[in-house]
Structure formats: structure tokens, C-alpha cells
Amino acid sequence: MSQVRVLVGTKKGAFILTSDGQRKKWNVDGPHFAGWEIYHIKGSPIDPKRIYVSQSSGWFGQIIQRSDDGGKTWHQPGTPAGSPTTTADGTPLAESNKFVYDTSDKTGKPLTTHQWYDGTQHPWEFKRIWHLEPSLTDPDLVYAGAEDAAMFVSKDGGKNWKELAGLRGHNSGKQWMPGAGGMGLHTILIDPKNPNRMFVAISAAGAFRTEDAGKTWKPINRGLKSQFMPDPEAEVGHCVHRIAFHPSKPDVLYMQKHWDIMRSDNSGDSWHKISGNLPTDFGFPIEVHAHNPKTVYVVPIKSDSEHFPLEGKLRVYRSKTGGNEWEALTKGLPQKDCYVNILRDASSIDTLDDCGIYFGTTGGQVYVSANSGDSWETIVHDLPAVLSVETQVFK
Amino acid sequence: MIRVVLPAHLRTLAAIQDEVTLQVKGKLTIKTLLDELEGKYPMLRGTIREHITFKRRPFLRYFACQEDLSHESPDTPLPEAVVSGKEPFLVVGSVAGG
Numbered sequence: 001m002s003q004v005r006v007l008v009g010t011k012k013g014a015f016i017l018t019s020d021g022q023r024k025k026w027n028v029d030g031p032h033f034a035g036w037e038i039y040h041i042k043g044s045p046i047d048p049k050r051i052y053v054s055q056s057s058g059w060f061g062q063i064i065q066r067s068d069d070g071g072k073t074w075h076q077p078g079t080p081a082g083s084p085t086t087t088a089d090g091t092p093l094a095e096s097n098k099f100v101y102d103t104s105d106k107t108g109k110p111l112t113t114h115q116w117y118d119g120t121q122h123p124w125e126f127k128r129i130w131h132l133e134p135s136l137t138d139p140d141l142v143y144a145g146a147e148d149a150a151m152f153v154s155k156d157g158g159k160n161w162k163e164l165a166g167l168r169g170h171n172s173g174k175q176w177m178p179g180a181g182g183m184g185l186h187t188i189l190i191d192p193k194n195p196n197r198m199f200v201a202i203s204a205a206g207a208f209r210t211e212d213a214g215k216t217w218k219p220i221n222r223g224l225k226s227q228f229m230p231d232p233e234a235e236v237g238h239c240v241h242r243i244a245f246h247p248s249k250p251d252v253l254y255m256q257k258h259w260d261i262m263r264s265d266n267s268g269d270s271w272h273k274i275s276g277n278l279p280t281d282f283g284f285p286i287e288v289h290a291h292n293p294k295t296v297y298v299v300p301i302k303s304d305s306e307h308f309p310l311e312g313k314l315r316v317y318r319s320k321t322g323g324n325e326w327e328a329l330t331k332g333l334p335q336k337d338c339y340v341n342i343l344r345d346a347s348s349i350d351t352l353d354d355c356g357i358y359f360g361t362t363g364g365q366v367y368v369s370a371n372s373g374d375s376w377e378t379i380v381h382d383l384p385a386v387l388s389v390e391t392q393v394f395k
Numbered sequence: 396m397i398r399v400v401l402p403a404h405l406r407t408l409a410a411i412q413d414e415v416t417l418q419v420k421g422k423l424t425i426k427t428l429l430d431e432l433e434g435k436y437p438m439l440r441g442t443i444r445e446h447i448t449f450k451r452r453p454f455l456r457y458f459a460c461q462e463d464l465s466h467e468s469p470d471t472p473l474p475e476a477v478v479s480g481k482e483p484f485l486v487v488g489s490v491a492g493g
Binding site for chain 1: 455
């Protein structure tokens, strides 16, 4: 029978929730890395035992952890405890938390500043890894999205990281600026039909696409309108909160922008608004059903200044028509006095026949719907604030 | 034997139960002590000092013999009491209270 593993990153550690395919009874394992912020924890699509973790702290910086046994044991890639610290010739072993921005002339466009909150230029400073995206085909290949925004790649299971400098080298970098949560690269989508094509999203720069595995990038923000910008329709500067697609339809992208739910039918070349009848279209996560490419989920939040559900009612909204027509999903969710938020990486889906939807809240609840959103149950009530949720299905 | 006391999170990261003991060849300075510490526990690289610049991370402080050494040059010789192991070198996370 299929097993489901839900990987939860929180403000104070990681938790692993496991169940069988029924998704009724859950085992809660954790905290792993207790006391550390776990911005993201995600498993390899082709090797479920391989799990990558972004562990960070304002005091001690960035750590990358890896498990090769489904989360039973962990190590920092390249630096396992008790192993030699150097190679035979004395070269220091890999440092898996070494994320260094590429400022070499070889990239052609070394970039050292971006726009600060007050409009002045500010140097790029590494703060943490927001998102880890393992390859669809190679468990040792993994991408990382950083704050300050940049994309890194490791081809050796997280031991060494190299910046894909063409993204920051795009000549728009000086117009990028931090969102309220920082200037993070938070979304990485890999086209399953063409792994050289990837999409990323950055707050607040916008969405970008590469066709050559990250060497060069193109902004894909036409159709977005952001009233906080001097030019609301500028090429970059938009606060994109999340993008998603269905693996069978990678040309159809869905976006939760700061405000506005958007859709592109041409790989991001242009976008149109699909907020339709939503009561508010501010929010963070967006998901696509595992088996119905036109079924989309969002969790509307009251506003950019009030990050909690409208009227204290936690409602997931589902569209079965690719947007515009939305229905509230409330069964099993609190409909009174609920003032939590759902962060951009804190939702996920599973691929079981009856698609499971998951999300975690800043109040520490993790919810599951085992029937495509029709009804919801609480897996766990009182975790630390949830930063990320990912799922794995395996035999 | 030189003694080093680390914050709880770094002890967990390095699988250390208590104080770290080190032997440093040559002059004992903040730099040579941390070089030896990171050589023995490579998982601590980047957590106390920045990778490239080797600057102290901003929310950490160094103490020894009840003196704040956080702003001393990395090449400053450490007190004899640290060299002899009578006193530990402390790496402390700032903002301890709530």
C-alpha cells in the first residue's frame, strides 16, 4: 500500500508526518534540528529516501542537511561527523553551507547591488536558503533559491554549490527590491518535459524563465500590474508570491501575486487575471490538483496589511475551471476566530488517486484533505509556526 | 590543552556533549583557535565566522577570562590562562534573554 510522508519545516525545527494511503492515522516524528528555522525540507522525486533540508539561524547562519534514509538520520553533505576533514592531499572537504555569490568577470555581468526599501542601491548579502528543488531525474542534482535572491545549483548531493549567475546577471537586477519578508527566490519549477526549462519567482522582482538550464534568464511578467510600483506594468519589480503548474501542462502557469491570482497559457510570456469571484485575492500559496490540470487551490488572506483570513474564517478556495470561478472549501476548517496565515511554501499536494491537499499555518496546525479539498482534518494542532510543507508518496 | 565552550546549537551540530578541547601549534590567537576548531569540526565552518571574509557572525561574541574579545583583531594573542587551559575560550550567542 502507498505511504505518504509530509515534510514540515517550522520556525523551530522539522517534523515528518507519515500515514498510509488512507491518510487517517498519522505518526508525528520530530522535532529534527530543534530550535532552528527550517525554511524548506523536500525529497527527491525519484529517490524518496533522499531528503534535503535548509536549516538556518540568525546567529549561526545557513546549514544544509541531507538524509539518505527517509529522514531517519541526517548529515551535512561533505562534512559528516567523525569523518576526515581534508582529502589526502590536504584540500578541505566540501562545505555544504558555502553559498558565495559569483562576482567574477567571467559571468560577464558581475552584479553587486539591488534596490533597497528606500530606493537606494544596496549590496547583495546572503542570508539564507528559502527553497530547495531536487531534480526530477538525478537525486544528486538540486537547486537552491536564496535570500538575497539568487539561484544556486549542486551536482554532488549538496556538497558544493555554484551560483547560476545569469539570473542576477540579467540587466534588471538593480530594479529588484526586497518584499516585506526579504528579497528571496522562493519558487523553482522544473519542466518535466524539458529539464533545461525552469521557472523561478522572486519577491519582489517577479517571475523568470530559463531555457538553457539556468545560464540565461528572461523576465516573464507581462500582464502583471502592481500599484506600489512607479510603473505598475514594469518588466520587473513585481511581488510574485508563488507560481505553480501541472506536470502534464507545464506551459500553463498559475500565480498568486501579492494581490491578484494570475494565469499564463504560454509559459509566462503573458498573464491574465483569474481572481474572479474570490472575496480577496491577496494570499501566498497556490496549488494545482495532481490529476486535474484546471483545478487550482488558493487560500485568500484579508490584505497585505492584515495577514489573516477574512472574517476569521479559514477557507481554501478551489477553481475547477482554471480560475475565475471559485468555491469556498470549509468543511473541517475553523470558521470562527481564526487569524493565522499560510505562507507561500506551506502547502502541497500528493499524487494518490484521490488527490490529497495539505497546508500548514503560522499557528502550527497542519491540515489535510484526502478528497481533493471537499473536507479537511487536522493532522497536528500545535507545532511551531509552519514555514513549509512538502509531500512524498511511495510504496 | 585549550578549552572552548560553544553555544548549545553548535554543540548539537558538531555532536559535542561538553567543552571542546584543542591543541594548537604555534601562537594561539582567535584565528588559529578557530582554524583548529573548524578543522576538527568541519560542520561548524560558516557558523561562527563567515566563509570568505572570516568575519565573526554579527550575533556571536567571543569571551575569555571575563574579557570581551569580540572586537579584537583575529591575530590578537589569547591570554595565557586560555593557552594553559585554565580558562576556556567562550563563543556566546548574543541576545540571550527574551
